[in-house]
Amino acid sequence: MKYTMSVLVTNQPGVLSKVAGLFSRRGFNIDSLAVGTTEDPTVSRMTIVVDGDEYIVEQVEKQLNKLIPVIKVKTLEQGSHIPRTLSLIKVSVSAGQRADIMRISELMGARIVDATRTSLTIEFSDTAERADTLETLLKPYGIREIVRTGTIAIEKGADPIRKTQT
Amino acid sequence: MNGAQAMVKCLEREKIRTIFGYPGAAICPFYDALLDSKVHHVLVRTEQNAAHAASGYARTTGGVGVCVATSGPGATNLLTGIASAYMDSIPLVVITGQVKSDLIGRDVFQEADITGAAEPFTKHSYLVTKAADLPRVFKEAFYIAAAGRPGPVLIDIPVDIQLHTVPKFDYDTPVDILSYKPSVQGHPLQIKKAVTALMAAKRPVLCAGGGVFSAKAQKELRALVEAFDLPTVCTMMGVGALPSAHPLNLGMLGSHGCVPANKAIRDADLVVMAGARVGDRAVAAPNQVAGRAKIIHIDIDPAEIGKNMAAHIPIVGDLKQVLGALAEKIEEKAPAEWVQVVTDRKKRYAAKSIDPLDKYVEPKTFLRAFSKRLESNAVVCADVGQNQIWCANNVEVREGRLFTSGGMGTMGYSIPCALGVKCADPKRRVIAVCGDGSFQMSMMELATICQEQKGVKIIVMRNGRLGMVRELQKNHYNEAYSGVLLDGSPDFVKIAAAYGIRARSVSSNEEAMAAVEEMLADDQPYLLECVVPWDYPSL
Numbered sequence: 087m088k089y090t091m092s093v094l095v096t097n098q099p100g101v102l103s104k105v106a107g108l109f110s111r112r113g114f115n116i117d118s119l120a121v122g123t124t125e126d127p128t129v130s131r132m133t134i135v136v137d138g139d140e141y142i143v144e145q146v147e148k149q150l151n152k153l154i155p156v157i158k159v160k161t162l163e164q165g166s167h168i169p170r171t172l173s174l175i176k177v178s179v180s181a182g183q184r185a186d187i188m189r190i191s192e193l194m195g196a197r198i199v200d201a202t203r204t205s206l207t208i209e210f211s212d213t214a215e216r217a218d219t220l221e222t223l224l225k226p227y228g229i230r231e232i233v234r235t236g237t238i239a240i241e242k243g244a245d246p247i248r249k250t251q252t
Numbered sequence: 253m254n255g256a257q258a259m260v261k262c263l264e265r266e267k268i269r270t271i272f273g274y275p276g277a278a279i280c281p282f283y284d285a286l287l288d289s290k291v292h293h294v295l296v297r298t299e300q301n302a303a304h305a306a307s308g309y310a311r312t313t314g315g316v317g318v319c320v321a322t323s324g325p326g327a328t329n330l331l332t333g334i335a336s337a338y339m340d341s342i343p344l345v346v347i348t349g350q351v352k353s354d355l356i357g358r359d360v361f362q363e364a365d366i367t368g369a370a371e372p373f374t375k376h377s378y379l380v381t382k383a384a385d386l387p388r389v390f391k392e393a394f395y396i397a398a399a400g401r402p403g404p405v406l407i408d409i410p411v412d413i414q415l416h417t418v419p420k421f422d423y424d425t426p427v428d429i430l431s432y433k434p435s436v437q438g439h440p441l442q443i444k445k446a447v448t449a450l451m452a453a454k455r456p457v458l459c460a461g462g463g464v465f466s467a468k469a470q471k472e473l474r475a476l477v478e479a480f481d482l483p484t485v486c487t488m489m490g491v492g493a494l495p496s497a498h499p500l501n502l503g504m505l506g507s508h509g510c511v512p513a514n515k516a517i518r519d520a521d522l523v524v525m526a527g528a529r530v531g532d533r534a535v536a537a538p539n540q541v542a543g544r545a546k547i548i549h550i551d552i553d554p555a556e557i558g559k560n561m562a563a564h565i566p567i568v569g570d571l572k573q574v575l576g577a578l579a580e581k582i583e584e585k586a587p588a589e590w591v592q593v594v595t596d597r598k599k600r601y602a603a604k605s606i607d608p609l610d611k612y613v614e615p616k617t618f619l620r621a622f623s624k625r626l627e628s629n630a631v632v633c634a635d636v637g638q639n640q641i642w643c644a645n646n647v648e649v650r651e652g653r654l655f656t657s658g659g660m661g662t663m664g665y666s667i668p669c670a671l672g673v674k675c676a677d678p679k680r681r682v683i684a685v686c687g688d689g690s691f692q693m694s695m696m697e698l699a700t701i702c703q704e705q706k707g708v709k710i711i712v713m714r715n716g717r718l719g720m721v722r723e724l725q726k727n728h729y730n731e732a733y734s735g736v737l738l739d740g741s742p743d744f745v746k747i748a749a750a751y752g753i754r755a756r757s758v759s760s761n762e763e764a765m766a767a768v769e770e771m772l773a774d775d776q777p778y779l780l781e782c783v784v785p786w787d788y789p790s791l
Contacts, residue, residue, distance in 0.1 A: 096431060100379070104371060111372050141558075148555035154376040154396060157431040 088117060089143045090169060090239050092247055093132040093150060094158040097123065101155045105132060108153065114138065114146050118171075118214075118236030125246075129157065133238045160247060162239055169239040173210045173217045174199075178228035187227055194220050205230060213237075255383040256281035256414040258421055259347070260289045262390035265423045268318050270294060270309060270675045272302040272668075274329075276322020278362060279349030281414035294675060294704055297696035299326050301668035303333020303404075304694075307342045308633065308672025311655055312680070314468060316343045316397045317672065323349045324362030327408070328369060332662055334404045335373040339659025340489060341466055343402035345393050346374075350410040353381065367408050375403035383416035387423050395427040400434030401553040402466055434552060438569030438577060445565050446524075446548045447581045450480065453522035453546070455590045458482050459505065459534075462489025462658065463527015463551060467571035470494075473526065476579035481586045482524075483594045485513035487534040488640075489658040490527070492649030500591070502598050506534040508641045508790060512598040517541060519593075525549045527571045530560035531659065538562075550574050613764050613782040615639075615713055619646040619685070621761070622711075622768055627681045631655060631673050635666035635686035638719040641790040643685050652681075664693030667710060671697060674706040681709075681772070688714040688738055698751045698777075707775035712744055714757075715786040723790060748779040755779035 095101045102121060109116050117135040124131045136146055143161055150159045177187055184206070191198055191208050194216065200207035210220050214237055221232065241247060253261070259282050263271065270292045275283045286293055296302045299321040306317030321330050327348040337344045350356065351363045367377040376396050378389045386409070393405040450456055464473050473493055477484050477500050484494050485505040494501040505513040517523065517535075523545045530538050538561035541547070549556075549563035550571060557566040567574055585591075606617050619642055623632065634643035634656040647654055655673065657665040670684035691712045701708045713719075718736040725733050748755035754776065758764045764782055771778040 100367065103368070107371050145555070145559065148559075152375075152553070152555055154429065154432050 087137070087139060089136045089138065090162045090167065090237060091134045091136060091143075091146065092160045092162060092239065093134060093156060094124070094248070095130050095132060096155045096157060097128050097130045098155060101130070104153050104155065105150065108149055109146075112145065112149055114142060120236035120238045122238070133236065135237050158248065162241060167239045167241045169213055169237045170211055171214050171217055171237050172235045173220070174233040175208045175210065175221065175224060175229060176231040177206050177208065177224050178204060178230055179206050180204075183227055187224065190220070190223050194223070196220060253418050253421055254281065254285070254414065255386050255409065255416050255418055256285035257288075258383070258386045258418040259390065259409070259414070260285045260291060261421060262387060262423065263291050263318060264289060266316065266390075266394050268316070271318040271320055272296055272305040272309070272672065273320030274299045274302060274322070274326055276326045276349060276362065278323035278351055278411045279320060279326070279347075279414075281411060282320065282347070282349065282409075294671070294700060296668065296700050299329035300333045300664070301694055301697055301700075303330050303337060303344065303346065304662075304665050304668035305672035305675070306344050307333070307337050307340075308655060308669035309676040310342050310344060311465070311653070312631065312673045312676035316345055316394055318345050318347065320347045321349070322362065323351050323366070324364045326362075327366035328364050331370060331373065332660075334370055334406065336657045336660040336662040336665060337404045338373040338375070340462060340657065341402050342404070343397040344404035345390075345397050346370075346404055346406045348406065348408045349414070350379070350408045352412045353410040354412075356410065367406060370406050373404065374406045377406040377408065379408045380410070380413050383413050383418045384420070386413075386418055387421055388425070391423060392427050392429060396429070396432065399432070400436075435568055436552065436570035436573060438550070438567045438574035442565060442567045443574065443577050443581070446567060446578060449522060449546055449548060449565060450482075450524070450578070450582060451584050454587055455520050456480075456482055456522040456524070456586050457516045457520040458484045458524040458526055459517070459528050460484055460486045460490040460493035460526050461528025462487065463571050464490055464493040465653075467527060467552070469527075469572040469575050472572050472575035472579060474498075476575050476582065479579045480582045480584070481588075481591050483516055483586070483591060485509075485516055487528050487531070487658070488644050488656065491644050491654045492652070495650050496648045497650070499595055499598075502594055504644050507536055508533065508644070510601065510645055512594065512601050515597060516594045520545045522546045522548070525551075525561070525563075526575065527551060529556045535561065608761060609785060611759055612785045613758060613761055615642045615782065615784050615788070616646045618761050618764050618782065619643060620648065621765060623647040623649070625765075625768060625772070626652070626683070628652065630681040630683065631670070633666040633670040633673065633682065633684045635684070635690035636661045636663045637687045637690055638723065638788075638790045639685050639687045639690070639713045641720075642713070645791070663690040666690065667694040667697045667708070670708045670710075671701055671704070671706060674708050675704065678706070682707075683709040683711060685711045685713070687719060688712055688716065688741055688744070689718045691744070692738075692741065695747065698748065698753060701777050702751050702753065706777070708777055709771055710777075710779045712779065712781045713784045714744070714781050715784045715788070716741065717786045719786065719788070720790060722786070744779060744781045753777045753779055755781065757781040757783065759783040
């Protein structure tokens, strides 16, 4: 089972390695990890997708909370948050296929951000599952390169994470 | 004021009287500033022992211990000591010099990424980048080391930062770390649940861990145990949490523990885990215990609860407060038949006679007699190996302590630890008990003991083997002995003599006890070699 966790940390050097090191030495599996700044410049937010069971998730939460730079850990409930990954996909095109690929992109809600005589580069922001679908659809045309970010996620509703209870 | 002077001033403000270390180029400014301070520096003979000595110092004062080393190998030599303190939750502030800031990452002479290397074994670490930060960093480090569940904190300071000017020395601003606020008050509702469960239990047992000492909760533990007639077992880190001779103290549990303690846990229908992390040596099958008995788990570190054993009633909080609250609220006594069963078992077990040995010291009877002969507040530092198990099960602790490397099982711990104890409390009687393997791992500290003129007493259980590994090979590897012969070891009496330390070798319990009288007659260093059989069980 996949769990999405939001981790607020103080924005200081070495925090990422502390968090990543904790996962490897306790034997927790990370599916993806994304980190970036927040509305507060002293705080960074990591979104970590963990593969495990309830015991693992509880342990991850508790062990993360022990790290001094970790301010808050919250496991996001299924269905109560909006997860997104960003994909950039470079696809080969021959003359007859260009329209097909553009139609697929349009259908999926992706954007063409670069085009050459022999390729199209597509930008797609959606859930990881839909990114997989787009990949499957584009595969027959010849995918030259894919870059994907880890999942980031925000909770539904009006309250920011720092106000909600863990 | 420069950075180094600020560092020394921070130590003074923390009322640190003695630090343990080993100098080098990258920490020279600090050593220079130390000359103008009353903080006493003890020069150990290898850095690892600086951390162990600081651990002994911290465990004796109940405060934070400090050790210092230079960059590179000085820092990496500390790692085993830091890891040992981390596993046993001992508060340390570890200071390391680092190469010049602008050279970091260039693999220059004696450069090592020590904050990175120590990451798994430290509660927190700092690489200081501005001299102005030093007072705040030190104050935070001392706070973090001691607050909540104690542990080592590392401060790595580049040599140039030690020489930069500190514009303003402010050590009065209280520590405010947004992300670190350990909760110490046990939840009242959980405490109420625990009281109800205790009073409903037919066969309750408490298991005391090292957390009892970290929380300085011995008095509260005893109050609860006596208010409720609660039979108590302990982990290796919890030995002496209740005096060994207390009728309700059933001894140490686990794979190397004693029968009365293990049978009590086996039969219990309720177990209170108090400041114990349910390590595999204490509880080999935690799920079986939790399947039979209701578990009340009290710990200041929420991550320990449910990590190794499911808890029915978790209580996150400071043991002193939680045990105190439980003792206050308990109104009944544990069922008398149950208390009778477990205390009878203890009496029968204690009365079993142990056969004396011909031409050897019998270690168990010796340690019992010897520890009874000690001052009531004496500290015994047990090393690792068979000597540790003999000590944990046979040393009688009254108002004193038994210090050992319980979690990490670090050989060579006892002598530097004993030195640290003696530096913290020179009037205390301190004895290090080790084997001939572990003695040779920190034999070099005899020089430090002499230099500091500290009356550390050392007992070496000599059998010419790595006895514990040999026992393992005997029982689990078809008696195929590999790498356990300590041939080539020197004459320890002569070694001691070379340092000017009085020593004696004995090979019977009578001789040993006579030598103990000689050993305890003064406060000078002394080495007693007890020749023990090489095929003798730990239990």
